[in-house]
Amino acid sequence: MNETPVESQAVTADAGQAVASADAVDIQLRPATATDVRSLATVLAEAFFEDPIFNWLIPDDAFRLARSRRFFAIGLRHMALARGRVWTSNDLLGAALSMPPGAWRVPPRAVLLQGTCFGRHFARGGRLLAAMEYGHTRRPHYYLVDIGVTPHAQGRGFGSALMRPTLDRCDHEGLPAYLEASSEPNAALYERLGFRITRELRVAGSPPLRLMLRPPDPSPGDS
Numbered sequence: 001m002n003e004t005p006v007e008s009q010a011v012t013a014d015a016g017q018a019v020a021s022a023d024a025v026d027i028q029l030r031p032a033t034a035t036d037v038r039s040l041a042t043v044l045a046e047a048f049f050e051d052p053i054f055n056w057l058i059p060d061d062a063f064r065l066a067r068s069r070r071f072f073a074i075g076l077r078h079m080a081l082a083r084g085r086v087w088t089s090n091d092l093l094g095a096a097l098s099m100p101p102g103a104w105r106v107p108p109r110a111v112l113l114q115g116t117c118f119g120r121h122f123a124r125g126g127r128l129l130a131a132m133e134y135g136h137t138r139r140p141h142y143y144l145v146d147i148g149v150t151p152h153a154q155g156r157g158f159g160s161a162l163m164r165p166t167l168d169r170c171d172h173e174g175l176p177a178y179l180e181a182s183s184e185p186n187a188a189l190y191e192r193l194g195f196r197i198t199r200e201l202r203v204a205g206s207p208p209l210r211l212m213l214r215p216p217d218p219s220p221g222d223s
């Protein structure tokens with residue numbers, strides 16, 4: 001089931017709270033298409049280069065960028081563009097991948113393909129993906145699979161803006177949103193957007209992954 005198409009949206013993000021050098025930025029959002037896969041896989045791989053979970057799965061700096069680029073290309077092609085929605089900005093500075101209710105499970109073919117990206121840590125990846133699937137909420141929800149912003153544009157409101165169409169849709173349909181946060185700063189950002197930690201997941205010495213659920217806002221638009 002695809003999310004119904006939405007016209008591109010302009011989001012003005014006041015990043016005055018983010019980093020000292022950031023000005024208010026005008027972020028033009030649009031749904032990504034298959035022609036964006038290469039660029040967005042690169043942006044996501046760069047965004048996740050310092051991520052604790054990706055460092056644990058692909059510890060060798062020399063391989064991480066290329067392998068995580070392949071990981072994200074698989075996720076974009078086989079999951080989010082096939083059955084969900086990918087929001088990006090007109091200048092492709094980031095992406096938010098989401099799946100609609102009932103489509104959150106990673107298809108077996110994608111699990112296998114993504115597993116090969118972890119090289120000799122294939123077993124770690126398998127254990128983590130299995131635990132993520134086991135711990136995943138069973139309530140109908142929208143699943144924010146991955147969110148990443150190219151490093152030089154982080155802290156200027158892009159991440160929040162990229163999640164906004166999915167969160168608005170959740171509020172409109174009265175459904176929760178779900179994601180896994182891989183670091184404390186990310187969890188803090190998600191908490192500001194209304195997510196709450198439901199559980200912390202760790203497998204075989206992995207860094208913690210915080211499972212987070214956001215109830216729908218019954219009065220979207222009110223402040």
Ligand SMILES: CC(C)(COP(=O)(O)OP(=O)(O)OC[C@H]1O[C@@H](n2cnc3c(N)ncnc32)[C@H](O)[C@@H]1OP(=O)(O)O)[C@@H](O)C(=O)NCCC(=O)NCCS
Nearest residue numbers: 018047147148149154155156157158159160181182185189
């Ligand atoms: C997490 C991420 C998508 C947020 O996007 P963003 O455009 O930086 O976020 P926003 O500007 O809307 O919000 C900034 C907030 O995000 C959080 N944040 C997390 N990582 C950050 C980073 N590397 N730089 C700046 N802010 C970061 C902070 O809480 C920050 O709040 P603050 O302004 O009070 O310090 C982005 O930082 C990113 O791509 N990080 C690396 C990949 C990643 O961790 N993805 C999420 C996995 S769960």
